[in-house]
Amino acid sequence: MDAHTSNIESIDITKIREEFPILLRKISGxxxxxxxxxxxxxxxxxxxxxxxxxxxxxxSNVHRGIHxxxxxxxxxxxxxxxxVRRFINAQSSGEIVFTKGTTxxxxxxxxxxxxxxxxxxxxxxxxxxxxxxxxxxxxxxxxSRRAKLKYIPVNDKGELMxxxxxxxxxxxxxxxxxxxxxxxxxxxxxxxxIIEIAHSFNIPVLVDAAQAAPHMKIDVSTLDCxxxxxxxxxxxxxxxxxxxxxxxxxxxxxxxxxxxxxxxxSVTYDNTVFNVLPYKFEAGTPNIAGAIVLGTAVDFMERLxxxxxxxxxMELLAHANKLFSEIGDIRIIGTAENKTSLISFIIxxxxxxxxxxxxxxxxxAVRTGFHCTQPLIEQRFKLxxxxxxxxxxxxxxxxxxxxxxxxxKVKSMLL
Ligand code: PLP
Numbered sequence: 001m002d003a004h005t006s007n008i009e010s011i012d013i014t015k016i017r018e019e020f021p022i023l024l025r026k027i028s029g030x031x032x033x034x035x036x037x038x039x040x041x042x043x044x045x046x047x048x049x050x051x052x053x054x055x056x057x058x059x060s061n062v063h064r065g066i067h068x069x070x071x072x073x074x075x076x077x078x079x080x081x082x083x084v085r086r087f088i089n090a091q092s093s094g095e096i097v098f099t100k101g102t103t104x105x106x107x108x109x110x111x112x113x114x115x116x117x118x119x120x121x122x123x124x125x126x127x128x129x130x131x132x133x134x135x136x137x138x139x140x141x142x143x144s145r146r147a148k149l150k151y152i153p154v155n156d157k158g159e160l161m162x163x164x165x166x167x168x169x170x171x172x173x174x175x176x177x178x179x180x181x182x183x184x185x186x187x188x189x190x191x192x193x194i195i196e197i198a199h200s201f202n203i204p205v206l207v208d209a210a211q212a213a214p215h216m217k218i219d220v221s222t223l224d225c226x227x228x229x230x231x232x233x234x235x236x237x238x239x240x241x242x243x244x245x246x247x248x249x250x251x252x253x254x255x256x257x258x259x260x261x262x263x264x265x266s267v268t269y270d271n272t273v274f275n276v277l278p279y280k281f282e283a284g285t286p287n288i289a290g291a292i293v294l295g296t297a298v299d300f301m302e303r304l305x306x307x308x309x310x311x312x313x314m315e316l317l318a319h320a321n322k323l324f325s326e327i328g329d330i331r332i333i334g335t336a337e338n339k340t341s342l343i344s345f346i347i348x349x350x351x352x353x354x355x356x357x358x359x360x361x362x363x364x365a366v367r368t369g370f371h372c373t374q375p376l377i378e379q380r381f382k383l384x385x386x387x388x389x390x391x392x393x394x395x396x397x398x399x400x401x402x403x404x405x406x407x408x409k410v411k412s413m414l415l
Contacts, residue, residue, distance in 0.1 A: 011308045017394050019044040030363030033399035038183050038342055038390035039367055040233045041214060043297075047237060050296040054289045062288055063262060063279070077288055080295030081278075087298045088228070089219045090245055094277035097244040097251070098291045102210040103133040105229030105244030106177070108281060109206055110137035112254040113227070113246075114175065117204075120146040123172040127152040127160055127189075128380050129182045132372045134208040138177060152178070154380055158185035158334035162193065169201055176205045180212035184371040184388065185334025186342035188216075195225055204250065210234055214392070215313060215340045217306040220245050232290065237297030241290030244281070251277050258283040304393070312393040313341035319397050320389065323404035329411060333377075333386050341391035344371075347407065350414050352385040358413065359387075362406045364399075 017023050020042050025032045034042060054076070060069035062077045078093070085093045099105040114137075118124060124138050128151045142149040152165045160178075176198045180191050191207055198205045204226035209218055213230040220228055227250070232241040246254075256263055256274055263283040265273040274280045301309070320343055324330055333344040347355055356368035369385040370377045377383050389403060 009308075011304060011312050011393060013312075013394065013396060016304070017396075019046070020394055021045065021048070023394065027363040027365070028361050033364045033395070033402050035389040035391060035395065035399075035403065036365045036367050037214070037392040037395075038211060038234070038371075038388065040239065041236050041392055042394070043236055043238070044300050046300055047293055047296050050293045051238060051289055054292055059289075061285055073288055073292075076292045076295075077286075080292050080298075083295040083298045084243055087218075087302070088243075088245060089221045091221065092248060095245055095248055095251065097246065097278040097281045098286050099229070099242045099244050100240055100287070101231035101233070101242035102131075102208060102229045105227075105242055106134055106206065106208065107137050108244055108257040109177075109227050109229075109246070110141045112257050112281075113204075113250060114138070114141045115145070116254060117174045118142070118145045118147050119174075121172060122147040122174045123150055123170070124148070125150045125152060125165075125168055125173055125176045125178075127178050128154040129158070129160070129185060129187065129373060129376050130177075130179055131183055131208065131210065132374070133210075134177055134179055134206075135375070147174075148172075154376065157336050158182065158187045159336045160187075160189055160194075162190065165194070166197060169197070169203065173201065173203050176203055177208065178205065179208040179210075180218075181209075181215065181340050182334065182373075183211045183342075184344055184373045184376055184386065185336065186339040186344065186390075187334055187336040188212075188338040188340060191225070192223060195223060199224065211340065214301075214309075216310065226250055232294040232297060235297055236300050237294045238290045241287050241294050243294075248277065251281070256280050256283065260284050262286070309393045313391055316391045316393075316395055316397070316400060317341040317343070320391070320400045320403070323400065324407075327404060327407055327411075329415065330407070333381055333383065342388065343390075344386040344388045346383060346386055347411060347415075350410065352387045354414060355387045355407070355410050358410045359403070359406045362402065362409070364403055364406050366403075 022042050058072040060073040062074040081093050081096050085096050153161045181188050195205045206227040207225045209228050209230040214235040228245040233239040260283040265275045329348045352368040367388045
């Protein structure tokens, strides 16, 4: 049966964990409790094996050769693009551009589309909770075009202030770029509403879906977003591969981002005719193995089923919230109604870095610091950093018990 249609009924965690060999590792003599999933997820055997299988059986350059290996590699590469198209429900595979990841996709849009539409005196809107990947490219664009960058404010719960957002839009607004799910707060933003409002003013919207892709079903046709970017490595796939979705009408109108092989149709000494979509945006030899194995990661997620993943992760989050509420001296940063399975916190009086280092001694992997959202943590929340525990469906209740016990130990050692 097609992996697409064979969702399991519910996740058997013990069995699924066996598909992730790294979860058997010990750190400081303890089984690893991996809570840094928002930075990168662990990889199942199907993904790990698909990488060596590619190199063992069909390694060759794509779109160039007439020999069998090249044809097989090209077919696998394009099959994966089609899988991704279906995964996010895009209209055509020409709208699916393979990139290095979310950062690469956003930079592509900022450099190409941004330069086309943003001029002197214009405005771009992002939010106060953006990852540096969805902030610095726009800062740079606005600086070079003498345009203004505006930030949708965030309330104390870590939610976008939508009334403020509505008042920020005017005839100078040329583009809105917003994160779907915050990597530091876990907030799921009302992205459909943002797109609807923006479109009522004919303003295009880019969605940073880096943290949405691992946790929820993305449907670009229903969302009606203009661009959407995500990374393979956060959704159980390899590093160095990602996707930029763009509406065909935009991608057609945009100049190439990089120039060279693959992205051309014909070249003379005098000029070049660019290739059709999506190849116009895929200059040079791509990450062929990464692109093909991203398709394997899509298969894996579809086998589990979005609903199963969501339900499991919400149970883990509820368990963690309950335990955290009993510990005391903990402040959770990001208490939005609609959240993914992530808790950002500080223990009052203890630097996040100290908490993270001690937890590592117990085999517990959390992230500490600004999480690539320095303005949000430092300027908006006035903190030196947070500790972030981000859960994936393969985490267990017992691991979260260990996290809570670890936090109690940190408190007893340092307070
Ligand atoms: N946007 C968000 C919300 C993220 O969480 C991340 C990575 O942490 C990125 C963008 C950048 O992703 P990548 O480093 O894979 O390009």
